[in-house]
Amino acid sequence: MSNTSDTIEAAAVEAATVDLPAHAEATGRRGLQLPNLTGFILPFIILVLWQAAATYKWIDPVFLPAPLTVMTAFWKMLTKQKLAFDFLASINIVGQAFIYGSAAALLLGIAAGLSRKVEEFFGPTFDTIRHIPGIAWLPLIVLWLGIGAPAKILVIAKSVFFPVFLNTLQGIRNVEKNYIELAKVLTLTRWQLIRKVILPAAMPSIMVSLRYAAGLAWALVVVAEGLSGLEGLGFLIFRAQGLLLTDQLLVCMVIIGLVGFAIDRSMFLAQKRVLKWKQGYDG
Amino acid sequence: MATPGHLTIRNVSKTYSLPGRPLVNVLSRVNLDVEPGAFVTIVGPSGCGKSTLLRLIIGLDDDYKGEIELNDKRIVGTALSRGIVFQDHRLLPWLTLEQNIGLSLENSGWTRAEKDLAVREHIALVSLSGFEKAYPHELSGGMAQRAAIARGLASRPEILLLDEPLGALDALTRIHLQDEIQRIWEVEGVTMILVTHDVEEAIFLSNKVVVMAAKPGRIVETLDIDLPFPRDRAAPAFVALKRRILTAMGEDGGKPTARAA
Numbered sequence A: 001m002s003n004t005s006d007t008i009e010a011a012a013v014e015a016a017t018v019d020l021p022a023h024a025e026a027t028g029r030r031g032l033q034l035p036n037l038t039g040f041i042l043p044f045i046i047l048v049l050w051q052a053a054a055t056y057k058w059i060d061p062v063f064l065p066a067p068l069t070v071m072t073a074f075w076k077m078l079t080k081q082k083l084a085f086d087f088l089a090s091i092n093i094v095g096q097a098f099i100y101g102s103a104a105a106l107l108l109g110i111a112a113g114l115s116r117k118v119e120e121f122f123g124p125t126f127d128t129i130r131h132i133p134g135i136a137w138l139p140l141i142v143l144w145l146g147i148g149a150p151a152k153i154l155v156i157a158k159s160v161f162f163p164v165f166l167n168t169l170q171g172i173r174n175v176e177k178n179y180i181e182l183a184k185v186l187t188l189t190r191w192q193l194i195r196k197v198i199l200p201a202a203m204p205s206i207m208v209s210l211r212y213a214a215g216l217a218w219a220l221v222v223v224a225e226g227l228s229g230l231e232g233l234g235f236l237i238f239r240a241q242g243l244l245l246t247d248q249l250l251v252c253m254v255i256i257g258l259v260g261f262a263i264d265r266s267m268f269l270a271q272k273r274v275l276k277w278k279q280g281y282d283g
Numbered sequence B: 001m002a003t004p005g006h007l008t009i010r011n012v013s014k015t016y017s018l019p020g021r022p023l024v025n026v027l028s029r030v031n032l033d034v035e036p037g038a039f040v041t042i043v044g045p046s047g048c049g050k051s052t053l054l055r056l057i058i059g060l061d062d063d064y065k066g067e068i069e070l071n072d073k074r075i076v077g078t079a080l081s082r083g084i085v086f087q088d089h090r091l092l093p094w095l096t097l098e099q100n101i102g103l104s105l106e107n108s109g110w111t112r113a114e115k116d117l118a119v120r121e122h123i124a125l126v127s128l129s130g131f132e133k134a135y136p137h138e139l140s141g142g143m144a145q146r147a148a149i150a151r152g153l154a155s156r157p158e159i160l161l162l163d164e165p166l167g168a169l170d171a172l173t174r175i176h177l178q179d180e181i182q183r184i185w186e187v188e189g190v191t192m193i194l195v196t197h198d199v200e201e202a203i204f205l206s207n208k209v210v211v212m213a214a215k216p217g218r219i220v221e222t223l224d225i226d227l228p229f230p231r232d233r234a235a236p237a238f239v240a241l242k243r244r245i246l247t248a249m250g251e252d253g254g255k256p257t258a259r260a261a
């Protein structure tokens, strides 16, 4: 007993201190530093190759401008054009679409997970709508709502909705029967059962889908803006292609990549926080 | 202190019917009287219906013939007056130790302060003070089992059922926890029914050992254990009882005998 309790004690002490914000921050930073350093090696190599390709004219600068040219283009777009405005337009669409889509998905997913009747009611309709890609909806929705933000928000919210809905439903259905039995033994009411047992048990599955849906939403906004509308990063990309402004095109691509990276990282951290009770959980 | 419950099981039979298969007699005419404050252990081969019997007593299954009464009242559904510790500790992984124990008090009708006190007292009872905020994955198997015992006792039930609570533990931890269960039983004064495969464990802890046999699940022998506590596992009387129970299990296991009828 004595040697087991020693090791466990250390773990429990650590667990007890996790609640302190200072400690949590410290571990968070420590956790990020190592992968960040190794993770910078490849981007650096790519940057060097890119510069070399420009310097030694491996590729026509019209098709691949030098990194410095791209930096200058970035600065010009930021100061002389309205890059920040376009950037915020895209962020706004993704943010709203993600919030509306996932909120509706959680609500209906929980309802369908808890009641077969609700699932049967929505099942066939949802399964059909689900198979029409969001982008295929866009032309029709644009006819209804115009080329502004609402049409894009609706279409992307639809794409966010389904993965979250399905995972919420599955997460709830997969709750171990043992836990339901335990709730019965403890005489929990239905509401207590949902709040204390079913939702937490479904949370890992829900969090995975939220993270996936956030990334998907960001990817789709670029497509949606490219197809319709006159603002946003997606619009800039397709305009840059039409005008052969490769430097501007690359600026947009890099921004899109970095924002996607940031979205995924923050979703990962949120996931880790919500699921801190999971043993050895790494995402 | 909890009021110990008096459990009476009369002529209880239970069958499972699976589609396309003949009826299975899982329990056949089981009679058992458990005195208030007694410690009764059920031993028997795998599949003889021990867990099934506990499920009936706890109220998870009311599809049976016969009567089960606690303090002369027929049991209906689950109730906080009947607690259970499952073989898998069944702590909810997303709740801390104190939240897990507190979950059994959600519908106790007690005040916040009374609940907090009961949680604290029962964590101390199973010697887990200091681990209140630990999640189940941070506990060893033995600690998790003790936490489950604390959860089973926190609402001060009249009877606590233990379904092979130590089955998954190593020998040393088992013996240690047997001492703990003994101490807890004496401190709490609650009626306990333990299911185990370990005959030594049964003799060490109980006033009464019930031996069951399978096909159909039934009681083949009931032995009163009158040795004084704490018991010496090496004492001749202990060893003699062990031999007797093993014989009862070995000879009667599997085939229906005259004694069962």
Ligand SMILES: Nc1ncnc2c1ncn2[C@@H]1O[C@H](COP(=O)(O)OP(=O)(O)OP(=O)(O)O)[C@@H](O)[C@H]1O
Pocket: B016, B017, B018, B024, B026, B045, B046, B047, B048, B049, B050, B051, B052, B053
């Ligand atoms: N839900 C069920 N449906 C059909 N048969 C069942 C069901 N649950 C249990 N049984 C059958 O009832 C019998 C008794 O099962 P039970 O779990 O009570 O045995 P046990 O004595 O607890 O065994 P063990 O020592 O292995 O835990 C077994 O033969 C099993 O196959």
Ligand SMILES: [Mg+2]
Pocket: B050, B051, B052, B163
């Ligand atoms: Mg069993």
